[in-house]
Amino acid sequence: MTNLHPKFIAECPTIKLSRATFCRMRPIHILTTSFISRSTCLCTKHQNMALLLKALRKQDLEVPANPETFAKEGIAEEMLQNKLPDHVVFSQWKKIQIIEKEKKKFVTRIIESEKEKEEFIEYFMNQAEEFRGHVERVRKQYEEIKKLKENLPPNHLLVQMDFAENYSCKSVEEIQSAYWNQTGVTLHPAVAYFKDDKGDTQHKSFVVVSDEMSHSSSTVHAILEKLIPEMKTLISSIEFIRYWTD
Ligand SMILES: [Zn+2]
Incomplete structure (x- = not known):
């Protein structure tokens, strides 16, 4: 605590x-x-x-x-x-x-x-x-x-990313052959912080589902890249993205 x-x-x-x-x-x-x-x-x-x-x-x-x-x-x-x-x-x-x-x-x-x-x-x-x-x-x-969060300039994003567990998928209607087709997925949550028009701090959560199982830094970059179009809907234009992962 x-x-x-x-x-x-x-x-x-x-x-x-x-x-x-x-x-x-x-x-x-x-x-x-x-x-x-x-x-x-x-x-x-x-x-x-x-x-x-x-x-x-x-x-x-x-x-x-x-x-x-x-x-x-x-x-x-x-x-x-x-x-x-x-x-x-x-x-x-x-x-x-x-x-x-x-x-x-x-x-x-x-x-x-x-x-x-x-x-x-x-x-x-x-x-x-x-x-x-x-x-x-x-x-x-x-x-x-x-400090960053409090003083976030307009059109800047602060993104916190972290890997969740790897999950294995199962078909909803499980038939025998589907059982042998189980694929693992990575769940990767991310939270984007930004200032709204009034200058108040807002945030939005995302989760990326991927069959890429390696938790490497290049995976993090690829995920961030994928999220950018979604993040563009949050603020009028993105000038700068700072991201970090624990
Ligand atoms: Zn520690």
Whole structure:
């Protein structure tokens, strides 16, 4: 909720809403995470940092469970040297290759590993440093997007894009042969922000359905290209498009 609130304020700059009210208005079917940490942007970097902190806490090291709090406070390498045992067991989200139906594919799973103390400390300190960079980039990005949105010049578009899951299609009337014809599709939502004639910020959502399954940057460009004719109906002329994806 701590992360979602600034994100919501950045996306809806015209709405004034305190964090307390934002939390109170959370729909009941949206559950807060009790797993690993309370506040996280749910990306692999945040989750992996939370998992590392969990491993430290198991060894009675006094570190916060929340990776963002840890990013602010940090830890002295000396503490790790003094308190960690010779071998440290920890879990991390990792992309691994599996073979399913004779096809190779990549999946992301939690993998438990063990490292020698020195090796673990080096790994941890590097991860912590990288994580601080990540947190700072996320914070700065929201801040800049909020500024952009508030000061969007006329005929400029600000587009936020992100990949949703891949879905597999089924025919409405499922006959046996159709079953073997299932094709996967990518759903790609995008939100375009622009100023109306009165200078108020407006937005419109789009979703692109494609059979292109690779989530690459060239796919993002192709999708944006496809959306431009639709976006042209929003404002009289498009002078500039800024887009970003998480
Ligand atoms: Zn993150």
